[in-house]
Amino acid sequence: MEQLMKILEDINPDNDYATETALIDGGLLDSFAILELVSALEDAYGVEITATELVPKNFNSAQAMWDMIQRLQKN
Amino acid sequence: MKPKTIRIRAIGFLALLTAVIQLLSPVFTPKNEPGSILDEPVNSLDYLVIGDSECYTSISPMELWKSCGFAGYDCGVSAQRIQDAYYQLEKTLRRQTPKVILLETNLIFRNRGLRQETVTAFDHYVGNAVGLYEYHNNWKQLIAVGSAAALRQSVFKGMRYRTGASPYTGGAYMAGTDKKQPIGEVQEIYLDKIAGLCREKNIRLVLYSVPSPRNWNQKKHNSVAEYARQNKLTFLDLNLIADKLGIDWSKDTYDRGDHLNFSGAQKVTSYIGSYLSDRIGLPDHRGEAAYSAWDRDLGAYLKSTGQAA
Amino acid sequence: MQYVSLLYLLAFLPLVLLLYRLLPQRRRWRLLLAASYVFFFLMSKQLIFYLFFSAISIHGIGLWLDACDAAAARAEGEAAEAARLACAQKKKRILCYGVVLHIGLLVLLKYAPFFGQNLNALLLKLPLPVQLPELSLGVPVGISFFSLQAVSYISDVYHRRIRADDNLGRLALFLAFFPVVVEGPICRYSDTAQTLYEGKPLEYENVTFGIQRMVWGLFKKLVIADRLNILVEKIFTNYRDYSGIVVLLGAVCYTLQLYADFSGCIDLTIGTAEMFGVTVPENFRQPFFSRTASEFWRRWHITLGTWFKDYLFYPLSLTKHVKKIGREARKKLGRHLGQAAQVFLPLLAVWVCNGLWHGAGWNYLFFGLYYFILILLGNLWEPAAAGIAKFLHLNREGFLWRAMQTVKMAAIVVTGELFFRANGLRAGFSMFRSIFTGWSAAVLRNGALMKLGLDGYDFAAAAIGLVFVLAVDILHENGISVRRETAELSLPIRWSIYLAAILLVVIFGAYGTGYLPVDPLYAGF
Numbered sequence: 001m002e003q004l005m006k007i008l009e010d011i012n013p014d015n016d017y018a019t020e021t022a023l024i025d026g027g028l029l030d031s032f033a034i035l036e037l038v039s040a041l042e043d044a045y046g047v048e049i050t051a052t053e054l055v056p057k058n059f060n061s062a063q064a065m066w067d068m069i070q071r072l073q074k075n
Numbered sequence: 076m077k078p079k080t081i082r083i084r085a086i087g088f089l090a091l092l093t094a095v096i097q098l099l100s101p102v103f104t105p106k107n108e109p110g111s112i113l114d115e116p117v118n119s120l121d122y123l124v125i126g127d128s129e130c131y132t133s134i135s136p137m138e139l140w141k142s143c144g145f146a147g148y149d150c151g152v153s154a155q156r157i158q159d160a161y162y163q164l165e166k167t168l169r170r171q172t173p174k175v176i177l178l179e180t181n182l183i184f185r186n187r188g189l190r191q192e193t194v195t196a197f198d199h200y201v202g203n204a205v206g207l208y209e210y211h212n213n214w215k216q217l218i219a220v221g222s223a224a225a226l227r228q229s230v231f232k233g234m235r236y237r238t239g240a241s242p243y244t245g246g247a248y249m250a251g252t253d254k255k256q257p258i259g260e261v262q263e264i265y266l267d268k269i270a271g272l273c274r275e276k277n278i279r280l281v282l283y284s285v286p287s288p289r290n291w292n293q294k295k296h297n298s299v300a301e302y303a304r305q306n307k308l309t310f311l312d313l314n315l316i317a318d319k320l321g322i323d324w325s326k327d328t329y330d331r332g333d334h335l336n337f338s339g340a341q342k343v344t345s346y347i348g349s350y351l352s353d354r355i356g357l358p359d360h361r362g363e364a365a366y367s368a369w370d371r372d373l374g375a376y377l378k379s380t381g382q383a384a
Numbered sequence: 385m386q387y388v389s390l391l392y393l394l395a396f397l398p399l400v401l402l403l404y405r406l407l408p409q410r411r412r413w414r415l416l417l418a419a420s421y422v423f424f425f426l427m428s429k430q431l432i433f434y435l436f437f438s439a440i441s442i443h444g445i446g447l448w449l450d451a452c453d454a455a456a457a458r459a460e461g462e463a464a465e466a467a468r469l470a471c472a473q474k475k476k477r478i479l480c481y482g483v484v485l486h487i488g489l490l491v492l493l494k495y496a497p498f499f500g501q502n503l504n505a506l507l508l509k510l511p512l513p514v515q516l517p518e519l520s521l522g523v524p525v526g527i528s529f530f531s532l533q534a535v536s537y538i539s540d541v542y543h544r545r546i547r548a549d550d551n552l553g554r555l556a557l558f559l560a561f562f563p564v565v566v567e568g569p570i571c572r573y574s575d576t577a578q579t580l581y582e583g584k585p586l587e588y589e590n591v592t593f594g595i596q597r598m599v600w601g602l603f604k605k606l607v608i609a610d611r612l613n614i615l616v617e618k619i620f621t622n623y624r625d626y627s628g629i630v631v632l633l634g635a636v637c638y639t640l641q642l643y644a645d646f647s648g649c650i651d652l653t654i655g656t657a658e659m660f661g662v663t664v665p666e667n668f669r670q671p672f673f674s675r676t677a678s679e680f681w682r683r684w685h686i687t688l689g690t691w692f693k694d695y696l697f698y699p700l701s702l703t704k705h706v707k708k709i710g711r712e713a714r715k716k717l718g719r720h721l722g723q724a725a726q727v728f729l730p731l732l733a734v735w736v737c738n739g740l741w742h743g744a745g746w747n748y749l750f751f752g753l754y755y756f757i758l759i760l761l762g763n764l765w766e767p768a769a770a771g772i773a774k775f776l777h778l779n780r781e782g783f784l785w786r787a788m789q790t791v792k793m794a795a796i797v798v799t800g801e802l803f804f805r806a807n808g809l810r811a812g813f814s815m816f817r818s819i820f821t822g823w824s825a826a827v828l829r830n831g832a833l834m835k836l837g838l839d840g841y842d843f844a845a846a847a848i849g850l851v852f853v854l855a856v857d858i859l860h861e862n863g864i865s866v867r868r869e870t871a872e873l874s875l876p877i878r879w880s881i882y883l884a885a886i887l888l889v890v891i892f893g894a895y896g897t898g899y900l901p902v903d904p905l906y907a908g909f
Contacts (some may be wrong), residue, residue, distance in 0.1 A: 035702075038702065051698050052544070
């Protein structure tokens with residue numbers, strides 16, 4: 001989880017990832033940032049994130065992203 | 076909120092809206108607009124020219140007054156549809172009794188499709204009932220009552236005075252063909268209505284087409300010529316005799332063959348003047364007391380068009 | 385039939401509302417569907433077939449996709465893995481058919497003439513005596529919009545974000561809902577389909593707020609957009625006769641006309657939907673407050689931007705090939721440039737499509753590429769800009785910086801719209817050049833501005849109208865809802881405001897004798 005927070009801070013330090021739950025819906029991460037995030041997460045956790053996973057539900061908060069990563073790692 | 080309250084509110088608001096519109100409508104409905112045909116005394120005009128922008132850039136009523144003493148007006152409206160021309164004519168004929176009406180034929184082919192026509196029909200029902208809707212554009216006149224700009228137009232009697240030349244270089248445009256460009260159903264209905272209205276009021280209807288390479292072609296000519304034949308109307312297609320009129324496409328158009336400028340209009344007006352005096356015989360009102368305003372306006376007109384002696 | 389017509393506003397819409405009120409809840413969606421089809425028929429007549437065909441096809445494709453998944457889920461044991469793979473393959477193929485079908489239809493109907501003409505031009509250059517016949521099939525209204533809605537539905541089912549709908553009527557209504565069918569907003573099934581179907585009872589606030597929004601939309605369209613249209617038409621049609629400040633004025637007025645027209649019509653459509661209690665996404669969010677080109681497209685025609693993002697940009701960027709390009713690029717060029725390399729092709733695809741979606745013409749393609757380059761460069765430039773600002777101790781949130789960005793964005797947008805509106809690419813370049821070559825301040829003094837079709841009163845009316853729009857946009861940007869605030873005022877005051885608003889539209893609208901009715905600008909796309 002810590003690594004995830006570091007990745008997020010690295011991509012866009014302006015947001016408070018501990019509390020924010022509308023990263024997508026609130027437009028706090030734009031599409032370029034999302035793509036950067038996807039490649040960073042894929043490299044860091046060895047998962048494959050496809051377009052199917054790219055929904056607000058999975059990326060609106062750090063917790064949601066963590067849940068998604070865990071789910072993908074299991075498969 | 077209780078349904079009863081809603082109903083009361085809705086009715087209340089609509090009633091208020093209706094009342095306000097009824098109060099404002101007479102304010103906007105023109106009684107005597109400066110600088111328009113309503114400025115002319117009742118039953119004083121002997122001819123009217125109707126159509127779209129081709130109409131008021133082709134015939135100069137003051138020229139006809141100067142040369143023949145004929146009193147008439149250009150009633151054209153830019154990009155007017157034939158339906159609107161009909162309704163406008165109907166209204167105009169409540170105050171005027173011309174002997175001849177010249178209809179510029181370009182607007183016959185202005186057809187925006189069935190859906191636009193349905194919309195227009197409904198518009199007219201509402202417009203006739205609600206003066207504010209029909210005449211709302213008079214807000215400009217209301218603010219500017221008595222402004223010089225409005226008055227200046229009246230010496231032109233509806234004509235749009237344009238100098239400057241932007242030549243048409245496309246060459247011959249009336250090709251020999253038998254094909255006809257079809258007249259839209261709705262357009263034909265309104266053409267019939269105009270013809271019927273003229274017949275009813277004993278007015279001679281003359282169709283005419285201004286030389287305009289951008290707008291006219293042989294196919295349109297064939298269609299209108301056929302209509303004229305079937306309805307026993309005169310059709311003066313000036314596109315076919317542009318040379319005879321002396322139209323010089325390097326000097327007589329201000330927008331590359333879309334409209335004529337003043338120099339071109341003078342030539343068309345002169346031809347129409349001959350036609351009106353030879354074939355129709357309109358009265359010469361020069362010197363008559365009732366038409367003294369025309370003589371007075373003539374001075375201003377000659378000055379504005381650079382023809383003052 | 386058109387939205388901005390008495391027939392729609394005073395006859396069609398009230399009739400539909402009345403019937404809606406009288407019908408029982410479970411039948412209301414049928415009324416909306418029937419009304420939508422009648423509306424569509426009045427606009428495009430027999431081309432309604434395409435709308436109907438789209439509904440049937442997405443219905444079938446959706447169910448087919450779900451059936452695949454269901455079959456794979458049933459498989460057990462060793463066969464399960466193979467079944468899942470086969471299912472994934474099959475679903476991909478079905479999605480392909482669906483997308484090709486709808487986009488192909490769109491391309492065929494809208495662009496066949498354009499491709500044909502250009503192909504013919506090319507064939508003439510090569511000494512080939514072949515010329516393709518001119519193919520001109522009718523284009524149904526709104527096809528650029530409902531095709532995208534159709535593809536979005538199929539994609540969402542494919543990605544299992546929604547379950548396929550077995551109710552053909554509900555899907556047909558989703559595609560055809562009359563307020564949005566002509567020019568959007570482009571709706572998502574998950575947001576809109578259910579509320580459309582529910583037949584919620586009419587509510588006082590929904591209806592009154594909806595009407596108010598519609599009046600606001602009419603104000604923008606009739607008082608501002610249709611008035612400016614006269615000047616814009618004149619300058620863009622006779623562009624060779626104008627240069628310098630006049631052309632610039634034309635471009636600026638067109639940009640304002642486009643904003644007032646499109647956002648005004650959207651207000652009409654969202655307001656209408658609101659009356660029925662149907663949620664429809666916003667399409668504009670004060671676009672002229674944007675600070676970058678990227679941000680502009682998140683505030684202008686929002687639903688088109690999000691459609692391209694969700695259904696073209698992300699899917700392309702996350703394919704294996706593109707990800708590989710990204711990985712290699714990041715290794716060789718570092719993180720930032722590598723990232724740019726990854727998005728290059730998907731971004732290019734999006735902007736080519738965005739440009740061409742607006743119309744079949746080289747100037748539209750240019751428009752798309754124009755923004756592609758601006759956004760790409762903006763993205764590449766960002767770290768450098770941040771560095772420079774830090775070095776020079778410039779405050780990027782400060783008033784001066786933001787003012788500069790607003791001016792920069794205005795110049796960018798107006799230039800883009802100049803090319804967008806021009807009669808073709810060559811005309812666009814000619815006009816753009818003429819702004820500089822023909823620049824002369826004399827035009828402001830010699831009355832030339834009064835020969836463009838608008839008199840002093842028109843300019844004043846448009847200007848005052850724009851001031852109102854600016855005021856409302858500023859309020860909205862700060863989260864203030866004008867309708868809500870007005871509703872809090874006492875009855876005499878707020879009724880006066882409502883009356884005044886309606887009268888302003890009726891009196892100062894640029895319609896009637898002497899004005900040509902202006903079709904909503906985006907209805908042609």
